[in-house]
Amino acid sequence: MQYRSKYTGVTSLLIGALSLLALACKKDDYKLPTPSDKLQNQAIKRTLGPNIVGQQIEFAYAMAILPGKGKLVSCTAEASIAGAAGTYMDNKSYFTNVNNSGADTGVVVGSPSVTSGTTTTVTYTVDTSAATLRYYYVIPEEARGKTVSIKFTAKSSNGETISTTMGPYNITRMDMKLNMKLSNKNMMYISIGDTAVYDSAGAAAHAGSIDLVYLYRSYTTSAFNHALVAPAADTTYLPGVNLPPGVNRTAKLLKVFNLQDHNLAPTEQYGNTFIDDVDFQSISLTGEPNFAINLKQGAGVWVETADGKYRAYIYFNAVANAGTATVSMKRYALANGK
Amino acid sequence: MKKNIIISLIVLSAVCTWAACSKGIPVDEDGLLITTRKDCYVSSFELLGTDYVSVRVGAATIDTSALTVKVTVQFGTDLKNLYPQFSLAQDCKLSPKITGFVDFSDTLNPRKWTVISGDRQVKKTYSVVVSVQHR
Incomplete structure (x- = not known):
């Protein structure tokens, strides 16, 4: 009697499972969903x-x-x-x-x-x-x-x-300026604060805000090429440059390569990263030098101004051996000079 | 019968525990394999700038007798932020470990690294002498 009861239970379970399987495998015809009659x-x-x-x-x-x-x-x-x-x-x-x-x-x-x-x-x-x-x-x-x-x-x-x-x-706190034209011995003075490039006369008029000097030198003995140098840098890094009166600020520069921000370099194949406020907030430029030489197309430079008001990222979109470069900049104003 | 099974299980687990704890292949404190190799030298050397691009001018000169690595870097290189990369003889390791950018600006006191052989018995300390190319 006990075995019979057990047998009956197992059989019921099997039948139940088979029924479930049959139901699960049953193909429902596709029905078009009823569209909402609302806007x-x-x-x-x-x-x-x-x-x-x-x-x-x-x-x-x-x-x-x-x-x-x-x-x-x-x-x-x-x-x-x-x-x-x-x-x-x-x-x-x-x-x-x-x-x-x-x-x-x-x-x-x-x-x-x-x-x-x-x-x-x-x-x-x-x-x-x-x-x-x-x-x-x-x-x-x-x-x-x-x-x-x-x-x-x-x-x-x-x-x-x-x-x-x-x-x-x-909405970011940073600014952006694209395709600034630099030229050796002419439009070579960069102001981060003004997000502008000046020639000698312009630099003299804005002496207190000039942060960087662009120059190109072709030497057979070293790879100087395109460079961004703070006016206060050692004159070794400013060969042949006569700074306008009052242009004497320093800066901190960190050279990087292949950091192709998509906003600054939208046509670059690998320019699929974005520099955002948080990058400027978190980067430390303590102890960095005040010059960056041998810069190429695709290179970039993080900059912090001497007064601690701004951090910027300057990207080299294009360079030419004639002594010209096209750069784009993202600039972040640090809160309270820090 | 039951007693025998329990005893067998205890013995078996004791054997397994002993086998797991027995000394197999030796490894050092870094989890690196200690081998029988006694070779102990630097085979090549690289220096990268902050942009992770080489700043070397020509190949580094490695003197395995004088235990020096002499390398000239490009004019304008920031000596405070250089990333050294050593290639060592097989199974060797380096001490101290290189974990980031290194300051090479004190050229009068060259930075030193010790190469340790695969058997961890031979140690050779190399000085890395960095000079800057003239403009």
């Missing part, structure tokens, strides 16, 4: 890297409603801090043109955007129930060191409204 929206941020004052942050905002329910009426982006001049929303909805090598092709769907204060609006001029508009927010000076959020809102003809908020995004 829908979604946003993505298209730009990567640090958000720098003067640069754009690009968003793509998609909105749609069932054609039977209505059509799109307007799209609005509201920034927590008003964007700088140049902030706009594209009035085109883009699609990937499969007949043109996948080119991004825009179709005008609304009137040109109107920006008023913190709000940018596109009003639809065509009958459409789905579109993706791109919003370009130019980061204003006012936002430096703060955070910015963008609230996107879509309206449809049936009176529905839907919103989504992106952010908050940290």
Whole structure:
């Protein structure tokens, strides 16, 4: 009797397991999901890297409603801090043109955007129930060191409204200046504080803010080539340079190679890193020399000014043996001179 | 019967423990293999700048009798921040270990490293003499 009961139990378990297996393997027919009958929206941020004052942050905002329910009426982006001049929303909805090598092709769907204060609006001029508009927010000076959020809102003809908020995004404290032209014996005086390059006359007029001298020397006995040297450096590193009166500051320089910041070197194959505020905050240049010689294209120099007000990263985009160079700079103002 | 099984298990575990603790291949305090090799020398030497690019001018001169490594670096090299790299005879190790950039600016007192042979019995201290190329 006991064995019989055990046998029955095991059999039941086996049958149960087989039933479960059969159910698990049963193929369900695919059913199209039922679309929401409400106005829908979604946003993505298209730009990567640090958000720098003067640069754009690009968003793509998609909105749609069932054609039977209505059509799109307007799209609005509201920034927590008003964007700088140049902030706009594209009035085109883009699609990937499969007949043109996948080119991004825009179709005008609304009137040109109107920006008023913190709000940018596109009003639809065509009958459409789905579109993706791109919003370009130019980061204003006012936002430096703060955070910015963008609230996107879509309206449809049936009176529905839907919103989504992106952010908050940290806006960096650092500045950026691209493609500064340097030339040996002419535009050779660099001011980190002014993020500018001066010739001798300009340097004399801004003597107190000149941090570096660019020079190029071609020697057969050593590899001097392109160099950044603080005016106060040993004259061995400033051969043939007659400094303008008052140009006498020192600096700390750290030479690096292949640190290709994507903002400073957007076309470099390996320029997929970003230098951000935190890099300037954490780097120590204590004990570094006041000169960096034999610099090449792709080289970079971290700099700290003598007064401790700024740290900068200067990247060599291009050099020529004629004694010229193109450099780009990220500069960070240290809080309280530290 | 039960008693015998327990005794067997105890004996077996004791044997296993002894085998695990017995001395096998010798390793030093760094976990490196101690071998029978007595070779003890520097075979090549490199110096990198802060940009991790070589600052040498020509190859370093290694004198295995005088126990010196003489290297000339490019004009303008920051001697306070150089990254030395040694290649040693097989199974050797270096003391002190190189963990980052080294200050070579005191040229009157060259930095020294000791090469220790694979059997850890031979020790030779090399001086690294750095000179700067003229402009």
